Amino acid sequence: MTVKLSDIAQEAGVSVMTVSNVMNGKSARVSKATIERVQSIADRLGYVPNMPARSLAASRSRIIAALVPVGENNSLLLSPHTVAVIGGVEQHLRHRGYHVLLRGIEHETDIPDAIRGWSLDGAILVEFPDAVIDRIRIDQVPLVALDSYSANPRTIGVRTDDHRGGWLAGARLTDAGHRHIIFARPPYEGMGVVGQRWEGFRSACAAADASVRIETEQVHTTFEAGREFGLRLRRDHPEATAVFATADVMAVGIMAGIAEAGGRVPDDISVIGFDNLDISAYTSPGLTTVAQDMPAKVAEAARIILDEIERDEGPRAPVSLGVALVERGSVAAPRPA
Amino acid sequence: MTVKLSDIAQEAGVSVMTVSNVMNGKSARVSKATIERVQSIADRLGYVPNMPARSLAASRSRIIAALVPVGENNSLLLSPHTVAVIGGVEQHLRHRGYHVLLRGIEHETDIPDAIRGWSLDGAILVEFPDAVIDRIRIDQVPLVALDSYSANPRTIGVRTDDHRGGWLAGARLTDAGHRHIIFARPPYEGMGVVGQRWEGFRSACAAADASVRIETEQVHTTFEAGREFGLRLRRDHPEATAVFATADVMAVGIMAGIAEAGGRVPDDISVIGFDNLDISAYTSPGLTTVAQDMPAKVAEAARIILDEIERDEGPRAPVSLGVALVERGSVAAPRPA
DNA sequence: GTGAAAGCGCTAACAC
DNA sequence: GTGTTAGCGCTTTCAC
Numbered sequence: 001m002t003v004k005l006s007d008i009a010q011e012a013g014v015s016v017m018t019v020s021n022v023m024n025g026k027s028a029r030v031s032k033a034t035i036e037r038v039q040s041i042a043d044r045l046g047y048v049p050n051m052p053a054r055s056l057a058a059s060r061s062r063i064i065a066a067l068v069p070v071g072e073n074n075s076l077l078l079s080p081h082t083v084a085v086i087g088g089v090e091q092h093l094r095h096r097g098y099h100v101l102l103r104g105i106e107h108e109t110d111i112p113d114a115i116r117g118w119s120l121d122g123a124i125l126v127e128f129p130d131a132v133i134d135r136i137r138i139d140q141v142p143l144v145a146l147d148s149y150s151a152n153p154r155t156i157g158v159r160t161d162d163h164r165g166g167w168l169a170g171a172r173l174t175d176a177g178h179r180h181i182i183f184a185r186p187p188y189e190g191m192g193v194v195g196q197r198w199e200g201f202r203s204a205c206a207a208a209d210a211s212v213r214i215e216t217e218q219v220h221t222t223f224e225a226g227r228e229f230g231l232r233l234r235r236d237h238p239e240a241t242a243v244f245a246t247a248d249v250m251a252v253g254i255m256a257g258i259a260e261a262g263g264r265v266p267d268d269i270s271v272i273g274f275d276n277l278d279i280s281a282y283t284s285p286g287l288t289t290v291a292q293d294m295p296a297k298v299a300e301a302a303r304i305i306l307d308e309i310e311r312d313e314g315p316r317a318p319v320s321l322g323v324a325l326v327e328r329g330s331v332a333a334p335r336p337a
Numbered sequence: 338m339t340v341k342l343s344d345i346a347q348e349a350g351v352s353v354m355t356v357s358n359v360m361n362g363k364s365a366r367v368s369k370a371t372i373e374r375v376q377s378i379a380d381r382l383g384y385v386p387n388m389p390a391r392s393l394a395a396s397r398s399r400i401i402a403a404l405v406p407v408g409e410n411n412s413l414l415l416s417p418h419t420v421a422v423i424g425g426v427e428q429h430l431r432h433r434g435y436h437v438l439l440r441g442i443e444h445e446t447d448i449p450d451a452i453r454g455w456s457l458d459g460a461i462l463v464e465f466p467d468a469v470i471d472r473i474r475i476d477q478v479p480l481v482a483l484d485s486y487s488a489n490p491r492t493i494g495v496r497t498d499d500h501r502g503g504w505l506a507g508a509r510l511t512d513a514g515h516r517h518i519i520f521a522r523p524p525y526e527g528m529g530v531v532g533q534r535w536e537g538f539r540s541a542c543a544a545a546d547a548s549v550r551i552e553t554e555q556v557h558t559t560f561e562a563g564r565e566f567g568l569r570l571r572r573d574h575p576e577a578t579a580v581f582a583t584a585d586v587m588a589v590g591i592m593a594g595i596a597e598a599g600g601r602v603p604d605d606i607s608v609i610g611f612d613n614l615d616i617s618a619y620t621s622p623g624l625t626t627v628a629q630d631m632p633a634k635v636a637e638a639a640r641i642i643l644d645e646i647e648r649d650e651g652p653r654a655p656v657s658l659g660v661a662l663v664e665r666g667s668v669a670a671p672r673p674a
Numbered sequence: 675g676t677g678a679a680a681g682c683g684c685t686a687a688c689a690c
Numbered sequence: 691g692t693g694t695t696a697g698c699g700c701t702t703t704c705a706c
Contacts, residue, residue, distance in 0.1 A: 002453060002699095004699060004700085005699070005700070006699080014676075014677085015676065015677045015678075016677085016678095016699090016700085016701095017676070017677060017678085017701085017702095018675085018676060018677075020700070020701065021675095021676090024701090028675095029675065029676080030675065030676080031675060031676090034675080034676085048450050048453045048454045049454060049699090049700085050393070050454065050456070050698085050699050050700070051389075051454045051455045051456075052388075052389045052390075052392035052393040052398060052455070052456055052698085052699085052700090053389075053393045053682095053698070053699035053700040053701090054699080054700055054701075055389035055682095055700090056387070056389040056390045056393050056682050056683065056684085056698090056699080056700070056701090057681080057682055057699075057700040057701040057702075058682085058700075058701055058702085059682070059701095061389060063438075066439070070428070076424035076427055076428065078420050078421075078424045080417070083415050083420045084415075086439070087413035087415045087441075088413075090413055090439055090440070090441055091407070091413065091441060094440070094441055099438055099440065099455075100438070100439045100440070101400075101436055101437065101438055101439070102403070102423070102427055102437045102438070102439045103427075103431070103436065103437070104424075104427055104428060104431055113385050116339060116385045117385045117386060117387065117388045118388045118389070118436075119387070119388075119389055223615065223618065223619055252619055253619075256619060256621065259621060260621075278560065279616055279619060281560070282560055282589055282590075282593060282616065282619065282620070283619070283620075284593065284596060284597075341683060341684085342683070342684070343683080343684095351692075351693090352692065352693045352694080353683090353684080353685095353693090354685080354692070354693065354694080355691085355692060355693080357684070357685065358685095358691095358692090361685090365691095366691065366692080367691065367692080368691060368692090371691080371692085386683090386684085387682085387683050387684070389682090389683085389684090390682070390683035390684040390685090390698090391683080391684055391685075392684090392698095393682090393683080393684070393685090393698050393699065393700085394683075394684040394685040394686080394697080394698055395684080395685055395686080395698085396685095396698070
């Protein structure tokens with residue numbers, strides 16, 4: 001059978017409680033000599049704590065869930081961006097002794113059950129629409145909502161400074177001289193992220209020149225949807241000279257569509273994206289884009305949730321992380337009229 | 338407090354065991370009337386099973402781990418391909434009532450502890466080198482090794498038919514007339530996957546024409562490494578007319594490097610990849626590549642592990658899934674000599 | 675600094 | 691068909 005605390009206790013001639021205290025690093029309660037003796041026996045026997053038993057007794061599991069919405073095809077909506085976040089968070093949590101339960105959410109009503117059933121210590125809600133976050137009613141368990149602008153006090157938002165990102169894009173294009181720009185954004189978006197980018201973008205354009213004309217197009221956040229838009233761009237918006245797309249996948253698709261229709265980027269049309277995904281370096285020209293500070297985002301999410309769990313700190317303010325413009329060549333001066 | 342079995346039992350006027358049987362669908366042991374009564378009370382009270390308690394008592398957790406090697410930077414090695422696998426597996430397992438624990442593995446010695454600690458019902462080992470899989474010594478717990486050719490009888494390999502995939506690539510290039518081809522593969526590869534692709538590729542070339550010349554280049558599986566190779570391709574291999582890269586990311590990088598160095602794909606050099614990632618459709622020309630049947634791979638991995646858990650079937654044979662060539666325009670006849 | 679008692683919520687095994 | 695008994699391996703609480 002597997003080694004348990006009582007096996008070690010017997011061999012060391014101490015009580016189970018003492019062994020438990022040693023294993024949990026409660027060194028204040030045990031003498032140094034005992035600690036070493038117990039530790040060495042545990043190592044020799046190859047003791048591995050039984051997590052379910054620990055969770056049951058302590059009603060905390062050292063598990064943090066990564067909850068991700070599932071799409072229409074019922075599989076996880078894992079964008080490259082989401083993946084980087086989850087992978088990074090797992091690393092931070094693992095080093096602090098926590099585990100990550102990856103769970104797709106079909107109906108938002110599954111969220112509370114998922115959390116209660118496992119006595120989760122916390123959860124990271126990845127890219128849910130703000131409206132869903134708004135409706136969450138769970139106390140006691142720290143909840144970090146990534147990329148959310150929900151005002152729900154039970155959740156802590158961690159996101160990029162999308163407003164400033166939008167502003168950078170707008171400033172870059174207007175500085176280059178563009179006065180007729182397409183804002184390409186996903187349809188049916190209940191997420192504050194896009195709204196923030198829009199506000200920032202619009203202010204930058206307005207600040208540059210009151211006469212800047214912006215047209216909004218609804219384009220899904222996929223390469224294919226972007227490509228289709230790129231194909232009809234010149235026909236539908238003959239006077240536009242630049243596009244700001246709210247996501248790199250879409251922007252890369254738009255560039256492909258433009259090229260396929262015989263246009264040139266950036267000579268005929270400038271394109272600017274958002275996210276700074278790997279793929280934005282794969283195109284030619286490379287995609288000029290607004291970079292999110294992913295490592296910081298991940299570290300913040302992990303730090304906040306661990307602080308809440310271990311220090312039981314009070315409600316925290318949401319966090320917005322820095323952005324930066326990355327030049328790669330898809331933006332130039334507008335073509336002569 | 339939270340609702341537990343005894344609350345329901347009391348309200349329904351039955352024993353805890355009866356409620357437990359109802360909640361676990363052991364309908365053979367309970368009368369229909371009781372089932373309905375208990376069920377409705379449970380629903381009304383909002384009962385959620387306590388998983389740690391269940392795991393402790395039953396010594397099975399309904400958790401399956403997805404174990405992933407961590408890289409030098411200590412974060413999860415999540416290639417787009419890996420991500421698709423994990424996301425798909427999660428979906429299958431969730432629908433069968435299981436949960437996925439995502440865990441990065443720094444040292445291979447962590448694998449047994451991870452499994453024992455949580456009373457895991459099974460584990461999926463994602464893209465570990467064959468040598469690591471070979472050394473695993475865990476009984477009782479079903480282990481699926483993705484993309485492994487290890488002969489370890491304690492694990493079940495699920496992978497693509499890499500040999501045939503390599504063969505398809507070789508046949509496509511030689512059929513087009515190429516007689517001097519570069520095989521670009523990752524260095525220090527302890528994985529059978531690459532070896533299989535190589536064998537298949539070589540046989541196809543040999544079958545086509547004994548005079549086909551193959552040169553092997555070691556290139557990391559990244560866009561950047563591919564690009565660097567593409568840049569020096571013409572200088573280092575002036576007579577080569579085609580490249581077979583063992584991964585799409587690398588192939589896309591190679592295409593970018595070739596273009597940057599002033600070459601044209603496919604007019605000067607043909608390129609063929611492996612994986613059929615999304616990005617292989619983003620380039621122009623698109624990347625001709627060997628497609629893996631991802632949905633089948635995922636479904637097989639999930640099916641095998643669940644079968645082993647629930648039906649406790651004996652040792653199973655490894656599974657290889659189909660491949661298909663996807664034409665996108667990066668292969669043409671060799672340039673005139 | 676150490677230990678004894680009690681119990682976390684559930685299920686396996688068997689009795690009725 | 692339903693109930694009883696026992697215990698999974700650990701932590702909490704409180705006594706010494």
